[in-house]
Every structure is written in C-alpha cells, then in structure tokens.
Amino acid sequence: MPEILAAEGLSKHFGGLIAVNKVNLSIKKGEVAGIIGPNGSGKTTFFNLLSGFFPPTEGRMFLFGEEITHMPPYQRVMKGMVRTFQLVSVFNSMSVWENLVLSGIRFKERYTSARKFFFLSTKDDEIQENCLKALRLVGLESHASTLTSELSYGSKRLLEIGIALSLNPKLLLLDEPLSGLSDVEISEVLNLLHRIKSDLTLVIIEHKLSKIVNLVDRLCVMNEGHIICEGNPNHVLCDPSVRECYWGKEEIDQGLLQEKASA
Amino acid sequence: MNEKKTSSLNPPSKEELPSTLTNFQRKEYRKIDFLLIAAGFLLITPILSVHRVTDFMIFCIFAMSFDLLYGYMGRLSFGHMLFLGTGAYSCGLFIKYVSGNPLIAILVGIAVAGLLGILLGLIIVRTTGACFALINLAFNHIGFFLVLSPLREITRGEDGFGVSASKLGFLNFSSRPIMFGSVLLCLLLVFYLLKRLTSSPFGIMIRSIKEDETRVRFLGYNTFLYKWITFVLAGSLAGLAGTLSALNYNYVNPNSMDVHSNVGVVFACLIGGAGNLYGALVGGVVYMVISNFLPIYIHRWEMFLGFSLLIITFRFRKGICGYLLGLWEHGAKKRLIERSAEQGVAKI
Ligand SMILES: Nc1ncnc2c1ncn2[C@@H]1O[C@H](COP(=O)(O)OP(=O)(O)OP(=O)(O)O)[C@@H](O)[C@H]1O
Ligand SMILES: [Mg+2]
Numbered sequence: 232m233p234e235i236l237a238a239e240g241l242s243k244h245f246g247g248l249i250a251v252n253k254v255n256l257s258i259k260k261g262e263v264a265g266i267i268g269p270n271g272s273g274k275t276t277f278f279n280l281l282s283g284f285f286p287p288t289e290g291r292m293f294l295f296g297e298e299i300t301h302m303p304p305y306q307r308v309m310k311g312m313v314r315t316f317q318l319v320s321v322f323n324s325m326s327v328w329e330n331l332v333l334s335g336i337r338f339k340e341r342y343t344s345a346r347k348f349f350f351l352s353t354k355d356d357e358i359q360e361n362c363l364k365a366l367r368l369v370g371l372e373s374h375a376s377t378l379t380s381e382l383s384y385g386s387k388r389l390l391e392i393g394i395a396l397s398l399n400p401k402l403l404l405l406d407e408p409l410s411g412l413s414d415v416e417i418s419e420v421l422n423l424l425h426r427i428k429s430d431l432t433l434v435i436i437e438h439k440l441s442k443i444v445n446l447v448d449r450l451c452v453m454n455e456g457h458i459i460c461e462g463n464p465n466h467v468l469c470d471p472s473v474r475e476c477y478w479g480k481e482e483i484d485q486g487l488l489q490e491k492a493s494a
Numbered sequence: 495m496n497e498k499k500t501s502s503l504n505p506p507s508k509e510e511l512p513s514t515l516t517n518f519q520r521k522e523y524r525k526i527d528f529l530l531i532a533a534g535f536l537l538i539t540p541i542l543s544v545h546r547v548t549d550f551m552i553f554c555i556f557a558m559s560f561d562l563l564y565g566y567m568g569r570l571s572f573g574h575m576l577f578l579g580t581g582a583y584s585c586g587l588f589i590k591y592v593s594g595n596p597l598i599a600i601l602v603g604i605a606v607a608g609l610l611g612i613l614l615g616l617i618i619v620r621t622t623g624a625c626f627a628l629i630n631l632a633f634n635h636i637g638f639f640l641v642l643s644p645l646r647e648i649t650r651g652e653d654g655f656g657v658s659a660s661k662l663g664f665l666n667f668s669s670r671p672i673m674f675g676s677v678l679l680c681l682l683l684v685f686y687l688l689k690r691l692t693s694s695p696f697g698i699m700i701r702s703i704k705e706d707e708t709r710v711r712f713l714g715y716n717t718f719l720y721k722w723i724t725f726v727l728a729g730s731l732a733g734l735a736g737t738l739s740a741l742n743y744n745y746v747n748p749n750s751m752d753v754h755s756n757v758g759v760v761f762a763c764l765i766g767g768a769g770n771l772y773g774a775l776v777g778g779v780v781y782m783v784i785s786n787f788l789p790i791y792i793h794r795w796e797m798f799l800g801f802s803l804l805i806i807t808f809r810f811r812k813g814i815c816g817y818l819l820g821l822w823e824h825g826a827k828k829r830l831i832e833r834s835a836e837q838g839v840a841k842i
Contacts, residue, residue, distance in 0.1 A: 282712065308714030322705050325698070332698045334713050349696045358695070398714060 234296070235260050235402050235432050236281070236312070241290035242456075243276050250276040252456035253290065258402070263433045265443050265464070268453030274436045275317055277453070278404050282314045283307050294402075311401035315408065317436075319387045323380035327371060327390060328362040329353065330379055334397045335361035361397070369393035369423060385416030392423060402432045409439050417442060440468075527689075528682050531775065535678060538779075544670045545742070546786065551677045552738045554778035555684050557762045558771055559731035564760070565768030566692055567724050568704030569622065572756050573630030576637045577729040579751025581607040581736025583641065583649060586657040586746035591648075594660030596667050600737045607733020611726035619721040622707075631753065638751050654747025657740050667741045677738055684731055688771055691727075700724055701769075758785065761799060764806055767813025776814050 236258040243251040250273045258264055266274050280287045283304035291300045294310055302310075322330050332353050351358065366372040369389040374382065382390065388408060395403055408424070409417050417439070424433070424446060437443045444450075444464050451461040452473050460470045467473055539547045556578055564570050585603035589596070618629050641649050649655070659667050667673050691697060699720050702710045710717050740746045749755070758781060766777020784802075788795035810817045 284708075303716070304711045305714050305716050308712060313714075314712060320706065320709050322702055322709070324705050325701065329698055332695050333702060333710065333715065336695055348694065350690050350694050352690070352693050353695060353698060354693070394713070 233260050234258070235294070236434075237293040238277075238281065239291045239293070241277070241280055241292065242288045243273075243280055243285070244288045249456050251280060251287075254453075254456070254458055256451065256458060256461075258432060258434060261432055262448045263428050263435070263446055265447035265450045266434065266436045266453060267438070267440055267450060272453045273456040274453055275406055278314060278406050278436065281404060282312065308398065311399070312404065313395045313398045313400035313402070314404040315391050315395050315406055317406040317410065319384065319391050321379050321387050321390050321394070323378075325379055326375070327377050327379055327382065328359070328366065328375045330390060331362040331365045331394060331397055332358060334394045335365060365393045365397035368396060368427075370419070383416075385412045385419065388412060388416070388420060389423065392420070396427065400431055402434070405433065405435045407436050407438065409437060409442055421446065444468075528685070531682065531685065532678060535681075539674070544674050548670070548674045548677050548742050549739070550779055550782045551674075551681045552735050552742060553758075553762070553782050554775050555677075555681050555738070556732055556735035557759055557766070557774040557778035557781075558684055558688055559728045559735065560759045561763050561768060561771065561774040562688060562692070562700075562724060562731070563728040564763055565770065565773070566697065566704065567700040567721065569721075569725075570627045570760070571630040572627045572760075573632070573634030573753070574728070574732055574759055575751055575753065575755050576630070576634040577607045577611065577732035578736040578739070579637060579641065579748075580610050581733030582740040582746050582750040583736075584733075585737035586655065586740045587648065589657050589659050590655060594658070595662065596659035596665070596741060597662065599659065600734065600741075603737030603740070604730050604733045607736065608726055608730035611729025612722075615722045615725040615729075619718065619725050631756070634751070634753050634756070638748060638753055641748050641751055649746075649748075652748060654745060654749075657744050657746055659741055668744065673742055677742070680734065680738060684734070685771060685775075688731075692771070696720070761803065763813075764803065765813055767816035767819075770813070770815050770819070773813050773815035780814070 234257050236256075238254055238256045241251060241254045241256075242249065252273075254277060266277070268274050279285055281292060283299070283302060287300065291298060293299065294307065294312055297310075299307055299310070336348070336358060353359075363372055363375065366375055369392060371386060371389055371393065374386065379387065379390065388411075392405070392408065395405075405424075408420055412420065421442060424435075427433075428446065435443060435447065447464055449462065450464040450467040451458050452467060452470075453459070460467050460473050535547055535551060538550075542550075556574075559577075560571070560574050563574070581603035584606035585599045588599045588602045593599075614633055618626065618633070621629055642651055665672065665676070667676070692700075699710070699715070702713075703717055703721060707717050736750060739750060762777040762781040763774055764777070765780050766775065767773030784795070784799065788798060792798065806813065812820065
C-alpha cells in the first residue's frame with residue numbers, strides 16, 4: 232500500500248520541554264491508525280506539527296510523497312489532510328448549517344467561481360443541499376437551523392466531524408473524538424467512524440482504548456514524546472513497555488487487556 | 495472513492511428539506527427594504543433640511559463601510575477617517591487641478607482610497623485586536639499630518655480649498671435636490687452591494703474570521719486574502735463617502751481626515767448594532783441627530799454620548815437594531831411554540 236503521510240525525525244521543543252522527540256511515523260493509504268499515550272505525552276503536539284499549526288523544531292514531513300514541512304495549514308487542507316481539535320472547535324455564533332457552508336463549497340468544483348462565492352446567497356438551494364448532505368451523514372439534519380451554541384457537546388463533536396468530512400479529506404486526523412462524551416454519544420461517533428473508514432485514511436488519538444480497539448488496524452503508543460511501540464493492536468497491548476506506562480491508568484480496560492493476553 | 499460516500503446520499507428533494515430550514519428561507523434583501531430606507535430619509539427631510547439629510551446619508555455610507563470591517567469581520571479600527579479623507583481630497587484635488595467632471599472625480603476618489611487600502615492592508619491586516627486599531631490610528635495621524643504640512647502647497651493646509659464640480663447635463667451637484675437624490679442612490683447601491691456580500695459565503699467567511707480565524711485556516715482558506723479584500727472594500731466605500739461629502743460641501747479641509755472623528759463612526763455602529771447593516775443606518779442617523787442638535791441645547795454634549803455608550807454596553811449589547819430584532823425573534827419563537835401546541839391539541 233502506498234504511503235500517504237510520513238514524518239521523519241519530527242521534534243518540537245517548548246523552551247526546555249521536548250514535547251515531541253524525533254518521531255518517525257508513516258501512514259499507509261486506507262488504514263486506520265490509532266495513537267494512544269498518557270496525558271502530556273505529545274500526541275496533540277504531534278498533530279499540530281502535521282497540520283501546520285506551528286513549525287517543527289527539526290525533522291520533515293511528507294504528504295503523498297511531497298514535502299510539506301513548511302507548507303501553510305490551508306494548503307495542507309487543500310491537499311486532502313484535514314484535522315479536528317481536541318476541544319471541539321465549531322462556530323458557535325452561527326447556525327448549524329452555516330457552519331458547513333465554507334467547508335461544503337470549497338471542494339466542489341462548481342463553486343470555484345468568484346461570482347458565486349461573493350454574490351450567491353447562502354440560502355440558495357445548491358449551497359443548502361450541500362450542507363444538508365453533510366448534516367445527514369452525521370445525523371444532525373433535524374438541527375440544521377439550531378444555533379450551534381445550543382447543541383450538546385456530542386452533537387458539536389458530530390458537527391465538527393461533519394465539517395471535516397465535507398472538506399472531502401483523503402486523510403483525516405481526529406484528536407480525541409470520544410473525549411467528554413456520554414456513552415450514547417460515543418456509540419454515535421463510533422458508528423459514524425465505522426461507516427466512513429472504508430473511504431479514507433484515518434488517524435485517531437484516543438484515551439478510551441477499549442472503544443477503538445476494534446476500529447484501528449494499527450496502534451502507536453506515545454510516551455514522553457517518543458513512539459515507544461507500534462503495530463497490531465493486540466500485539467501492542469501485550470507489550471511490556473506499554474503495560475508499564477499504562478499500568479494503573481483507568482483509561483485502559485483491565486479486562487480487555489487480560490482477554491487479549493490470554494488469546 | 496469518495497464518490498461512493500456521496501452517491502449513497504441522494505441529494506434531498508425540496509419536500510424533504512427539514513421544515514425548520516425552509517422556515518428560514520426568506521430572501522436576504524427585499525424591495526421593501528429599499529423603499530423603507532428611501533422613505534425614511536425622505537420623511538425626515540421636511541423636519542431637518544435637505545442639506546442636513548444629505549450629510550446624514552453620507553455618514554450612513556461611511557458607517558456601513560465601517561460596519562463591514564468592525565461588525566462583520568470583528569476588526570475595530572480607530573483610523574477609518576483616513577479613507578474618508580483620502581476620498582475627499584483626491585476627489586477635490588482632481589476637480590481642482592485636472593477636470594471638473596464630478597463622476598470621474600468620484601471614481602478617482604474611490605480608486606485612490608482603494609489603492610491606499612491595498613497598500614496599507616498588506617501591513618495592517620496581519621494584525622488583530624488593539625494592534626489593528628492602533629496601527630490604523632497611526633496611519634490616520636500620518637495622513638492628517640501629510641495633508642496639513644508637507645503637502646500644504648496643493649492641499650492649502652488648514653484652510654482647505656473650494657471644490658466646484660462642473661455640470662453634467664441635469665447632474666448639477668450644486669443643486670441640493672440633485673445632490674440629495676444622487677447620495678440616496680449611492681446609499682441604496684452600497685446597501686445592496688453589502689447586503690449581497692454579507693449574505694453570501696463570503697459573509698460567512700468574514701463572520702467566521704471574527705469568531706475564530708485559526709479555525710478558518712484549517713478549513714483550507716488563506717484568511718489573509720479575505721481580510722485584505724474586506725479591508726480594501728471598506729476603505730473604498732469610505733472613500734466614496736468622502737467624495738460625496740466633498741461634493742456636498744463644495745469644500746475640502748483637514749476635518750475630513752480628523753483623527754478624533756473616528757469616535758463618531760464607532761459610536762454610530764454601537765448605537766445601531768454592529769454586524770447589521772440596518773444597525774449602521776439607524777446608528778448613523780441617531781448619532782448625526784445627537785451630534786447636530788444636542789450641542790445647541792447642551793454645551794458639553796459629549797458627556798451624554800459617554801452616558802449613552804455606557805447604557806449600550808451594559809444594557810443593549812447589540813444596539814438598537816439588535817435589540818428590536820431580538821424582541822421580534824423571541825416573539826416569533828413564542829408564536830411558533832404556541833402554534834405547534836395548538837396543532838398538537840387538534841391532533842388529539
Ligand atoms: N503551545 C504550547 N506551548 C508550550 N507547551 C506546550 C504547548 N502545547 C503543548 N505543550 C506541552 O507539551 C507537552 C505535550 O502536550 P500535548 O498536548 O501534546 O499532550 P497530549 O498527549 O495531547 O495530552 P492529552 O492526552 O492531555 O491531550 C505537555 O507537557 C504540554 O504542556
Ligand atoms: Mg491532546
């Protein structure tokens with residue numbers, strides 16, 4: 232399988248703190264990769280580097296074989312790499328469908344015309360249908376006209392994923408898509424992820440290991456800025472160094488661990 | 495491979511659209527809005543005077559251009575008068591030294607103000623918050639100084655100079671009613687342009703930039719470009735207001751670039767309600783009425799402006815129009831709930 236994303240010796244220093252330390256990682260087309268690790272191990276910082284939020288202290292990145300180390304974030308998005316944020320980031324002052332206008336029109340050929348961008352009303356059928364399509368995908372179509380700030384946290388998360396999906400990504404980076412959600416909301420998001428995973432490449436940061444173990448093809452464990460272990464989920468969970476770094480952490484499901492170990 | 499995903503979702507037909515959405519599908523601008531605005535200005539002319547109301551409308555154009563920048567994109571500028579002054583001076587100088595044709599002079603004024611916006615925007619637009627406000631102020635000071643001192647030979651310094659545009663057929667700008675009509679037409683055109691712009695995806699873009707610019711970058715947009723476009727547009731429209739005021743007064747002096755007058759347009763947007771074109775219009779008129787008539791009765795009238803600003807910031811956050819709109823929406827929601835409750839009863 233061809234490589235979509237590659238990081239080579241990627242590091243990020245914050246003053247004396249080394250948040251990401253010489254990480255090498257490659258993501259293959261069509262796979263679902265999970266990144267786990269204790270709090271403060273540098274997972275979000277790693278995503279920030281990949282998406283261009285800030286430049287790396289050292290190292291290089293490649294997207295579809297092209298170097299993107301110094302590419303501004305918006306160009307990376309246009310190349311097909313889209314991310315979500317650990318703290319849900321949607322536009323609270325607008326209604327739900329308005330949140331989807333910018334993402335929905337950007338990647339449809341017929342909207343590249345400047346005339347439409349500047350003068351076509353957003354109440355136009357073409358735009359509305361695009362928004363609704365994305366809303367349907369994440370199951371929020373009944374909330375189309377709701378003010379986004381009135382949505383529950385789980386719905387906002389779904390909306391954020393909907394925005395990301397309407398950008399037509401080839402590679403989607405999800406930063407803790409399940410954090411802060413109730414069990415019902417978690418299963419909604421998981422359902423969505425299972426539905427879309429065949430169409431794109433996914434990289435998911437997550438604490439709730441037991442929830443994503445069935446979703447991911449490959450698991451990478453980060454600790455103190457390093458990737459300490461990567462590979463098949465079952466194999467990774469049995470790795471002694473992973474168990475050591477996670478030992479006693481409530482995030483990991485003990486029962487699951489034992490089950491995998493005995494298997 | 496993404497085709498699969500989208501093709502499984504057939505585009506929804508009209509009937510399938512959620513009713514909540516269709517309820518909100520009213521047209522963004524209606525003919526009645528234009529009639530109302532025109533009627534409003536016409537109605538106050540007998541009370542005030544044609545010349546005064548023309549002045550009010552020019553200020554309203556200026557306030558709308560400021561609202562695009564501040565109300566919609568969330569960039570507060572303390573130097574917007576620079577563009578008004580640039581428009582006024584370039585229009586006046588063109589008429590004085592080149593040609594008396596008022597229409598070309600107006601276009602020249604808009605173009606020069608726009609060009610200035612293009613150049614300054616390259617620097618200014620990169621900043622936000624206090625920095626944005628103060629850099630604008632700094633450039634406004636520079637402009638004011640240039641007009642007063644180094645360029646005194648052509649701008650006549652503090653005295654300013656007279657502007658007498660030539661007649662173009664019936665278009666005689668020294669006739670008060672013709673001036674009134676032309677300014678009203680310009681105001682309606684600017685209103686139409688901004689209404690369309692702000693209700694298009696571009697409008698959502700600048701509102702998104704106001705709320706969270708970083709997020710917009712991660713939607714694949716080069717936000718700098720859109721901020722720049724908005725800045726240039728706001729500058730050119732302020733320039734238009736400047737050219738009209740030069741023609742209305744037949745006179746240009748450094749007051750048109752006065753740094754202190756920036757306060758007025760900020761007040762106007764806050765009183766009327768920022769981020770709302772009607773707000774800019776209402777606020778513009780209210781501010782002009784206050785600043786024109788209060789000084790007749792009260793010597794230190796600025797104090798009352800201060801008090802009203804306090805009341806607005808603490809009680810009416812969204813200004814007059816925002817407050818009324820809120821009341822109306824609240825009522826509409828209540829009626830909707832009542833109606834659905836009635837229907838529920840009817841079904842049972
Ligand atoms: N912008 C920043 N400036 C300074 N330090 C930062 C910044 N972002 C992250 N850090 C530091 O880098 C380290 C890694 O943080 P990061 O957010 O990447 O962890 P994480 O693995 O995502 O943790 P969590 O599971 O809590 O989300 C932390 O010690 C954090 O304090
Ligand atoms: Mg994190």
